[in-house]
Amino acid sequence: MxxxxxxxxxxxxxxxxxxxxxxxxxxxxxxxxxxxxxxxxxxxxxxxxxxxxxxxxxxxxxxxxxxxxxxxxxxxxxxxxxxxxxxxxxxxxxxxxxxxxxxxxxxxxxxxxxxxxxxxxxxxxxxxxxxxxxxxxxxxxxxxxxxxxxxxxxxxxxxxxxxxxxxxxxxxxxxxxxxxxxxxxxxxxxxxxxxxxxxxxxxxxxxxxxxxxxxxxxxxxxxxxxxxxxxxxxxxxxxxxxxxxxxxxxxxxxxxxxxxxxxxxxxxxxxxxxxxxxxxxxxSPPKVLRMSFRKVNLWSDSIKPIIVNKNYYIPDFLKSDHLLDVTQEYVSSSNLVYQFEKRLGVPLAYICVYNYGEWVPVFYGRVFQNGKYVKFNAMAKDMAYHIAVPIGNKYQLIDKPFILDSMNHISYSNPNFDRKINIVLNKTNVGQESWVKKNREYNLMFLDKDNVWKGIGSKFCDQDSTLTFTSIPSGAFYMLKETKNNKKLERIFLYEHGQQIWY
Structure with a gap:
């Protein structure tokens, strides 16, 4: 040492x-x-x-x-x-x-x-x-x-x-x-x-x-x-x-x-x-930022005055005056206003996306009305998000993850045990190593109303690209994880009309 x-x-x-x-x-x-x-x-x-x-x-x-x-x-x-x-x-x-x-x-x-x-x-x-x-x-x-x-x-x-x-x-x-x-x-x-x-x-x-x-x-x-x-x-x-x-x-x-x-x-x-x-x-970019030689003062005029020299966690990429938000040039987006479950004593919050097994901030928003709600400008629709707040030099997730749909509506995981369904799954994600493989074990999970991922059960795949689970609660956010794969590639999905809808 x-x-x-x-x-x-x-x-x-x-x-x-x-x-x-x-x-x-x-x-x-x-x-x-x-x-x-x-x-x-x-x-x-x-x-x-x-x-x-x-x-x-x-x-x-x-x-x-x-x-x-x-x-x-x-x-x-x-x-x-x-x-x-x-x-x-x-x-x-x-x-x-x-x-x-x-x-x-x-x-x-x-x-x-x-x-x-x-x-x-x-x-x-x-x-x-x-x-x-x-x-x-x-x-x-x-x-x-x-x-x-x-x-x-x-x-x-x-x-x-x-x-x-x-x-x-x-x-x-x-x-x-x-x-x-x-x-x-x-x-x-x-x-x-x-x-x-x-x-x-x-x-x-x-x-x-x-x-x-x-x-x-x-x-x-x-x-x-x-x-x-x-x-x-x-x-x-x-x-x-x-x-x-x-x-x-x-x-x-x-x-x-x-x-x-x-x-x-x-x-x-x-x-x-x-x-x-x-x-x-x-x-599907949730946020797109353009390198601009001209100063746009994202950091100096928009973020720095909010924190007033407090030791708050700030993602490094946001500490720049030369990044221009161009999300609207790529995808349908909206100014998302999110009301907290409880009032918060912080001047800003983060909106996070799911990335290799954890929720990571992708942009910031300003908190209004003494901690009642936060506004995030130009966020892509049809995306899964989770809100976080800075705690010292770290950040902490609050409330529950949600999906912002194409109509600008927010929905949460809502498992219905009175209406159970059978689902046929093909993938664990839409990127690398996605397809389910024969003779490999997979664990299906759902997000309960208390914001806890719970296992429905593990199952070996009998046929490439096809894995069936029976009698599971409908209406939830799901994830399918390969038991012996620690790369954290699994993604959130909904199951609608016999299809996995990815987030």
Whole structure:
């Protein structure tokens, strides 16, 4: 334990040293006042002026996650990611050279220079004004989703220049054809990228928010990592893009992130409007948040004033002023007003979804009328929820889980022992390892009126995809769990008209 504390101390000192060096070495820090003054002199620079003002107004709280490599003596290692060509070679080099890595946060204002930002502004404006697929892109979309030098939290790099050189032939081909549809180019560039990318959870994760150098070195990742790359590629071709996040799914486990690009939005095959849209539609997201370079102040204006510096549990993803709620763009949603069974003395509450065996907060709501009720904005309908309140640095579930249906009605588990039914079950969930299997044992449970999951009984499956239970109470919330599977994949379901209805 003593050696572990010493190692942590060494790492902390090393990271602190790197931060100090980064701040001291960057003598040419960005000088927004100088840029703004220079751009104000000529009318032809009016758009550059607006760009500089936009970046200045929104950069103040933005930080970058920078990787830090160190040797076995806890000294900074001279390691350059750009020299790495694959994940396997990265692992081999780190092992051979006895190098480990960590990361640290640093303010963008301390690592950017006026030259970097000016080059970025010039290239972004040129792309917006030149390419035919940008004819429908408004100035607001340009500023927030094409101009920024990064997605949000990653280490800024010259991804525009590097990726433009990589894909310039494809970009030029679409430009020569006068293609006004960004959709065609977007999918074409992604297809090229998939020729050398791999989606997997088995990869070296250097930082939580990857830079281009990290992505090109590893060439692997999951949705969050790869969506960063696709945003870089889209923006390098002049296509506004960003990332939409599903903090947690509502009808299966896990979370999601996807790149979204500015292009045509169709209804029944007809273009109705233009806007940001994902390459693939989301299925059953309870909440969708968009990475916005422009401050939307979700944290500073909406959450922080409510808690008034009290030590309340706050999910990390909510501590950001750069997440825009776009749930209504994806699903039918409503402002859910929930009345507590008993008045509560807290200023905010959480709405939770079921995720791998536990209820986890997916969004917050403000409590009104001295603890009588809470309001959650834009929550997806046809979803199972549970309310929680912060207790110190944790949260506690209250009342009972419920289903918010498509008509905005709330229903609870209501087992009816006077009307028993027979049910034929096929799955334990709608995601991975879902189908029931022959010769495996399953336990069927229901939620009683006291909010306790009770076992109805265990049974071995006699036939793949079919498992029958007889004489069980109707009208309840159910779960089917494989007895020897501890992955917590089971989901809540209703049983209606001979079918499992999943939540």
């Amino acid at each position: 003593k050696n572990e504390r010493i190692n942590i101390l060494f790492k902390y000192i090393a990271l602190l040293t790197v931060i100090m060096l980064a701040q001291s070495c960057n003598k040419d820090k960005v000088d927004f006042d100088e840029l703004i003054e220079r751009y104000s002199k000529e009318k032809k620079d009016s758009l550059k002026l607006q760009c500089a003002i936009f970046l200045k107004d929104n950069i103040k709280d933005i930080t970058s996650e920078q990787p830090y490599f160190y040797n076995e003596n806890k000294e900074k290692a001279n390691f350059i990611l750009d020299t790495v060509t694959s994940d396997s070679s990265l692992k081999s080099i780190l092992k051979k050279e006895k190098i480990d890595f960590s990361s640290f946060r640093i303010s963008d204002a301390d690592i950017l220079s006026s030259e970097i930002l000016e080059d970025n502004i010039n290239k972004a404006i040129s792309d917006w004004k030149t390419y035919p697929w940008n004819k429908n892109v408004s100035k607001d979309i340009f500023l927030n989703y094409l101009l920024p030098y990064k997605v949000l939290c990653e280490n800024p790099e010259n991804w525009r220049g590097r990726l433009f050189l990589k894909y310039k032939d494809s970009i030029a081909k679409h430009e020569r054809n006068g293609d006004r549809n960004s959709e065609h180019l977007y999918y074409s560039l992604k297809k090229e990228a998939w020729s050398w990318l791999k989606y997997t959870n088995d990869f070296t994760k250097i930082t939580q928010s990857p830079s281009l150098s990290e992505l090109l070195a590893v060439k692997k990742g999951q949705c969050y990592e790869l969506s960063h790359l696709f945003v870089y590629i889209a923006r390098s071709a002049g296509i506004p893009a960003t990332i939409d996040i599903v903090p947690l799914w509502g009808k299966t486990g896990g979370s999601h992130a996807a790149d979204v690009f500015y292009g045509p939005i169709r209804e029944n095959g007809v273009i109705k409007r233009y806007g940001l849209r994902p390459g693939d539609p989301f299925v």
